[in-house]
Amino acid sequence: MAHPSQLGFQDAASPIMEELLHFHDHTLMAVFLISTLVLYIITIMMTTKLTNTNSVDAQEIEMVWTIMPAIILIMIALPSLRILYLMDEVNDPHLTIKAIGHQWYWSYEYTNYEDLSFDSYMTPTNDLTPGQFRLLEVDNRMVVPMESPTRLLVTAEDVLHSWAVPSLGVKTDAIPGRLNQTSFIATRPGVFYGQCSEICGANHSFMPIVVEAVPLTDFENWSSSMLEA
Structure with missing residues (x-):
């Protein structure tokens, strides 16, 4: 049961809900790390005026912003698919x-x-x-x-x-x-x-x-x- 000023979900009462809570925390951590990294880069660019293209090669930047999102999506997709399959399974119900x-x-x-x-x-x-x-x-x-x-x-x-x-x-x-x-x-x-x-x-x-x-x-x-x- 929810209560006033509650943060987060209700206490899990089933294995599926426990898995969903773990997946929520896992995804929230990924979002937090991405937001921190983007905020750090924006802060560096604003304070040091890092705007010239000679500091980092353009090809290296393209590799980073292509590979890193792909890795993050895989880290989110794999546990998500696992939970979806678990939710669809109905094994010998009583x-x-x-x-x-x-x-x-x-x-x-x-x-x-x-x-x-x-x-x-x-x-x-x-x-x-x-x-x-x-x-x-x-x-x-x-x-x-x-x-x-x-x-x-x-x-x-x-x-x-x-x-x-x-x-x-x-x-x-x-x-x-x-x-x-x-x-x-x-x-x-x-x-x-x-x-x-x-x-x-x-x-x-x-x-x-x-x-x-x-x-x-x-x-x-x-x-x-x-x-x-």
């Missing part, structure tokens, strides 16, 4: 959930169970209890077992939506008539908040997402109670 976007709420169908499905609406401000977050809490949370690969099928019934939970490193577009697939593993128990990240209409900011990761025994108890209800 649970499959279908998330359907509506104007303006989410529906969840647990496809491993025959009759386990429910709607998830935002909790009105007047119904919030102490400790709950305004515009982020819902009446029915999406409960998943922790440390279990979960496959998420995302679609929409009316307009474009986007199912996004920053702590899990998941952001998938919900498109009417199409199923998009993603996966995640919650590495620790907790409640993780997200929102629709596509401008889907007047109440776009009122369709939050809440994922609750619990131990497997608690998930079995929850699913049994939901099926009985």
Whole structure:
């Protein structure tokens, strides 16, 4: 959960998000080094009036500003491609959930169970209890077992939506008539908040997402109670 005056991302709750955080820091360091080098060269040119072409051969300059950007791009592209392939892999999921976007709420169908499905609406401000977050809490949370690969099928019934939970490193577009697939593993128990990240209409900011990761025994108890209800 984000907090006031926070710098950086939320704490990672999945291996993919940990990889994204490392890649962000790696890329930020490259940007910082490039900015420092360019600022240093500009400062030298302004203070020493290094403007004549005799100081450095033009061919040498062309080699530097051609080779160095290529090396930097390779250093950024290789880990980026690795993470993209990791995000697309879905290896033997233990649970499959279908998330359907509506104007303006989410529906969840647990496809491993025959009759386990429910709607998830935002909790009105007047119904919030102490400790709950305004515009982020819902009446029915999406409960998943922790440390279990979960496959998420995302679609929409009316307009474009986007199912996004920053702590899990998941952001998938919900498109009417199409199923998009993603996966995640919650590495620790907790409640993780997200929102629709596509401008889907007047109440776009009122369709939050809440994922609750619990131990497997608690998930079995929850699913049994939901099926009985």
